[in-house]
Amino acid sequence: xxxxxxxxxxxxxxxxxxxxxxxxxxxxxxxxxxxxxxxxxxxxxxxxxxxxxxxxxxxxxxxxxxxxxxxxxxxxxxxxxxxxxxxxxxxxxxxxxxxxxxxxxxxxxxxxxxxxxxxxxxxxxxxxxxxxx
Amino acid sequence: xxxxxxxxxxxxxxxxxxxxxxxxxxxxxxxxxxxxxxxxxxxxxxxxxxxxxxxxxxxxxxxxxxxxxxxxxxxxxxxxxxxxxxxxxxxxxxxxxxxxxxxxxxxxxxxxxxxxxxxxxxx
Numbered sequence: 001x002x003x004x005x006x007x008x009x010x011x012x013x014x015x016x017x018x019x020x021x022x023x024x025x026x027x028x029x030x031x032x033x034x035x036x037x038x039x040x041x042x043x044x045x046x047x048x049x050x051x052x053x054x055x056x057x058x059x060x061x062x063x064x065x066x067x068x069x070x071x072x073x074x075x076x077x078x079x080x081x082x083x084x085x086x087x088x089x090x091x092x093x094x095x096x097x098x099x100x101x102x103x104x105x106x107x108x109x110x111x112x113x114x115x116x117x118x119x120x121x122x123x124x125x126x127x128x129x130x131x132x133x
Numbered sequence: 134x135x136x137x138x139x140x141x142x143x144x145x146x147x148x149x150x151x152x153x154x155x156x157x158x159x160x161x162x163x164x165x166x167x168x169x170x171x172x173x174x175x176x177x178x179x180x181x182x183x184x185x186x187x188x189x190x191x192x193x194x195x196x197x198x199x200x201x202x203x204x205x206x207x208x209x210x211x212x213x214x215x216x217x218x219x220x221x222x223x224x225x226x227x228x229x230x231x232x233x234x235x236x237x238x239x240x241x242x243x244x245x246x247x248x249x250x251x252x253x254x255x256x
Contacts, residue, residue: 012154012155012156013154016152016154019186020152033217034216034217034220034221036217037185037186037215037217037218037220037221038217038220038221038224040185040186041186041187041188041221041222041225044186044188045188045189045225048188048189048190092226103189105226106189106224106225106226106227107225109224109225109226110221110224110225
């Protein structure tokens with residue numbers, strides 16, 4: 001879509017840029033207060049996953065609507081190694097990267113919806129959505 | 134220095150600025166551990182009131198800093214976690230497990246200055 005905000009993610013400093021853009025767009029979509037921090041935190045987790053596991057990728061952000069309610073869609077896309085066991089990766093405390101294993105399950109709790117499409121050797125796309133109250 | 138560390142008597146006060154990079158956070162960990170030894174500090178307050186987001190990496194690093202300080206002989210208190218940040222941390226599944234937290238700098242210093250077992254006049 002033409003009105004996507006795209007943030008290339010290849011280094012940790014891009015993680016900061018992605019969450020700042022996310023916060024800005026979420027405010028434009030009508031989110032406020034703790035929701036802005038919650039959305040930015042979820043973006044931080046999936047952007048960190050890109051840097052850690054795939055080295056590089058991108059975050060796409062856009063405003064969308066569900067039954068007239070505005071919201072934000074966050075797509076984190078990489079062409080990295082893919083996730084060998086997706087079911088495990090969505091469980092708390094599972095990590096192959098030496099982290100806390102909270103990235104994906106944590107982001108799922110922070111957002112309203114989270115979907116993962118992954119293929120070994122091809123990459124991973126995480127799509128998250130959150131709608132205003 | 135990206136994280137100012139002030140010495141106040143037996144204590145150190147470190148004020149973490151917003152949006153610190155991972156490298157800056159790691160430098161801060163080294164600097165604080167070194168100063169605890171140099172100043173023979175007994176307590177450390179880590180003030181995060183200017184921080185607008187704590188994700189899993191930042192939380193784990195700050196927790197490590199606090200636990201390292203304790204192993205070096207200085208009790209550590211993390212203060213000033215903003216309400217929005219606290220909400221997001223809880224939903225993400227994060228906590229500063231094993232580390233004392235307090236509302237603000239004043240409460241943190243009061244906690245460090247509380248009478249302790251072994252002090253003169255305290256049983």
